[in-house]
Amino acid sequence: MSEASDQLYNFALLDEDAKREIRRKLLKAVALPGHLVPFASRDLPIARGWGTGGLQITLSIVTPADTLKVIDQGDDESVNAVNLRRLINRTTGVTTTTDTAAATIIQTRHRIPEEPMRADQILVLQVPMADPLRWVEPNLERATMMHSEADYGKMWVYMYESVVRAGDLRIASQYPVIVNRRYLMDTTPIPRWDVPKLHMADTLYLFGAGREKRIYAVPPYTIVEPLQFEDYPFRTEYRPGQRCARCGAEHTFLTEHFVSDSNGGRWETTCSDAAYCAKRVAQMEATA
Amino acid sequence: MTGDWILRVEQLSKHFGPTCPDCRRLTGPDLGRSQCPRCGTVWACVEANLQLSAGEVLGIVGESGSGKSTLLQMIYLALHPDSGHIWYRDNGGPPRDLTTLNRYEARLFRNTKLGIVYQRPELGLNMRFSVGGNVAEKLLLAEWRHFGRIRARTAELMVKTELPPERIDDEPPTFSGGMLQRVQIAKALASRPSLLLLDEITSGLDVSVQARVLDLLRRIQWEDRITMLLVSHDLGVVRQLARRTIVMKNGHIVEAGLTDHILEDPQHPYTQLLVSSAL
Numbered sequence A: 001m002s003e004a005s006d007q008l009y010n011f012a013l014l015d016e017d018a019k020r021e022i023r024r025k026l027l028k029a030v031a032l033p034g035h036l037v038p039f040a041s042r043d044l045p046i047a048r049g050w051g052t053g054g055l056q057i058t059l060s061i062v063t064p065a066d067t068l069k070v071i072d073q074g075d076d077e078s079v080n081a082v083n084l085r086r087l088i089n090r091t092t093g094v095t096t097t098t099d100t101a102a103a104t105i106i107q108t109r110h111r112i113p114e115e116p117m118r119a120d121q122i123l124v125l126q127v128p129m130a131d132p133l134r135w136v137e138p139n140l141e142r143a144t145m146m147h148s149e150a151d152y153g154k155m156w157v158y159m160y161e162s163v164v165r166a167g168d169l170r171i172a173s174q175y176p177v178i179v180n181r182r183y184l185m186d187t188t189p190i191p192r193w194d195v196p197k198l199h200m201a202d203t204l205y206l207f208g209a210g211r212e213k214r215i216y217a218v219p220p221y222t223i224v225e226p227l228q229f230e231d232y233p234f235r236t237e238y239r240p241g242q243r244c245a246r247c248g249a250e251h252t253f254l255t256e257h258f259v260s261d262s263n264g265g266r267w268e269t270t271c272s273d274a275a276y277c278a279k280r281v282a283q284m285e286a287t288a
Numbered sequence B: 001m002t003g004d005w006i007l008r009v010e011q012l013s014k015h016f017g018p019t020c021p022d023c024r025r026l027t028g029p030d031l032g033r034s035q036c037p038r039c040g041t042v043w044a045c046v047e048a049n050l051q052l053s054a055g056e057v058l059g060i061v062g063e064s065g066s067g068k069s070t071l072l073q074m075i076y077l078a079l080h081p082d083s084g085h086i087w088y089r090d091n092g093g094p095p096r097d098l099t100t101l102n103r104y105e106a107r108l109f110r111n112t113k114l115g116i117v118y119q120r121p122e123l124g125l126n127m128r129f130s131v132g133g134n135v136a137e138k139l140l141l142a143e144w145r146h147f148g149r150i151r152a153r154t155a156e157l158m159v160k161t162e163l164p165p166e167r168i169d170d171e172p173p174t175f176s177g178g179m180l181q182r183v184q185i186a187k188a189l190a191s192r193p194s195l196l197l198l199d200e201i202t203s204g205l206d207v208s209v210q211a212r213v214l215d216l217l218r219r220i221q222w223e224d225r226i227t228m229l230l231v232s233h234d235l236g237v238v239r240q241l242a243r244r245t246i247v248m249k250n251g252h253i254v255e256a257g258l259t260d261h262i263l264e265d266p267q268h269p270y271t272q273l274l275v276s277s278a279l
Helices: A003-008 A016-031 A052-061 A079-092 A140-148 A153-166 A192-198 A274-287 B068-075 B103-113 B131-141 B147-160 B177-189 B207-224 B235-241 B259-264 B269-278
Strands: A067-072 A105-109 A122-126 A177-179 A183-185 A204-209 A214-218 A224-226 A254-259 A266-271 B005-016 B042-053 B057-061 B083-088 B114-117 B195-199 B227-232 B244-249 B252-258
Touching (some): A016 A052, A016 A204, A016 A214, A052 A079, A052 A105, A052 A214, A079 A105, A153 B147, A266 A274, B042 B068, B042 B227, B042 B252, B057 B068, B057 B235, B068 B195, B114 B177, B131 B147, B131 B177, B147 B177, B177 B207, B207 B235, B227 B235, B235 B259, B235 B269, B244 B259, B244 B269, B252 B259, B259 B269
Parallel strands (some): A105 A122, A122 A204, B057 B227, B057 B244, B114 B195
Antiparallel strands (some): A177 A183, A204 A214, A254 A266, B005 B042, B005 B083, B244 B252
16 A cells, blocks of 8 residues: 555445444454344445445455455456455555455356355355345345345245246346355346255355345355245256367356457357466466 | 034224223224214224134125224234233144244244135235136245246146136236235235135125125135134125124124124124114
């Protein structure tokens, strides 16, 4: 941290009372896996909905010894990721990285990194809509009551309707899961591909919704079960034959984009986790 | 008291308001009011007693504001009574006092043992879900997790309640009033409840549709021997379905007996007034 910013900002921007409050709420969230814990979401120099929930968690838990990675849409170089990383770096001075294995804290939206995460790492997820019951119960008070009584019948009807309308459980992201056989939890905009990574993971997952002022967590080695029917089981996205155009991976979540060329262009699939893809390409080049 | 009772309500009371020492003295059927003129407290249901045998249909009649729906809501465990007991007994087993259940237990009991049909379909149905989804909700609450079996049972219930099964995926707003009542009945029957509660189910329906709904209920009662509690202000409806009837006025039960006796030889002046106005 520079001398000028030392004078202007507290370490990690937030005041110590704010950080202490968020840490207390994080402890409560870890004690009650999947339970939505209200917190006093602070104003930040970025707009609500741009990752303020995740950012407040990161700023509350980061220490000078940490190594930080920020990803958005699986990419370290997207605009939001760059800005968040720069903000955290300028107010804390922590080392940043794009390598999943080297990071101790990873703040993310939309993806869980492809590389297996370890017990000494924390994944912080930015959450746009914290309560999955919002799809079926717009009244917050009633939704809270439903959580307290584990009354998830309406959410099951939502799953039923999904099969009726799409012929299968076609919920692309924010797939509802039951955590620790108790609480219904929103998995944020991560694709179905990443949902199994939450189950019995080595890593601590922290979720922050700044706009909705909610924090929740999935501690390591917690049972996370997606909602599914016996005859329509939960399935991750998979298209046989598709592979990454850059690294050739067939075991990763792929995204599709249009590449212009002299023949008018073509659709290409590449790994969504850009850093993992680059690492594989570098390894292949080194061995070749 | 017969031995095969399924539901017994004892001294059940509910009031809304702060209460004052004169409340009870200043309200009641004799004074013709249930609201205390001094403190404004409404005595919706006062020391109600009733018993329901397995397979029986009991009617509750009374004008609007007499406390019928409050009594029904307490039995449905949607409203907690101030005092009194609601005893429930399954197949002659040990009785359980439903007023002692916590919210979670009450919901579980409601989902498995009770079914309810409201006067207004929007209270009993979610208008954003399909008709099949609404009926399926009861099955999903009872931990059914096989989509194919849920669909089959839903279609079966639609046939039973004279609804076209090909409209299983249509949304409730595309159905007529009488059909919506039948959807509610299908939903209420989904988990094979021990007790079906019917709250003014034919109000607002035209006479021919009303007759179809009543015929349907009579058939279901005959086929499944299901116990029913029917609340209505219409004596004609009660006469068609209920063997026994209780009459409520200003939160009090003023008369109880066999429906035919009550209609042919009413004892209480209020019942006499009700019967004479119906004729």
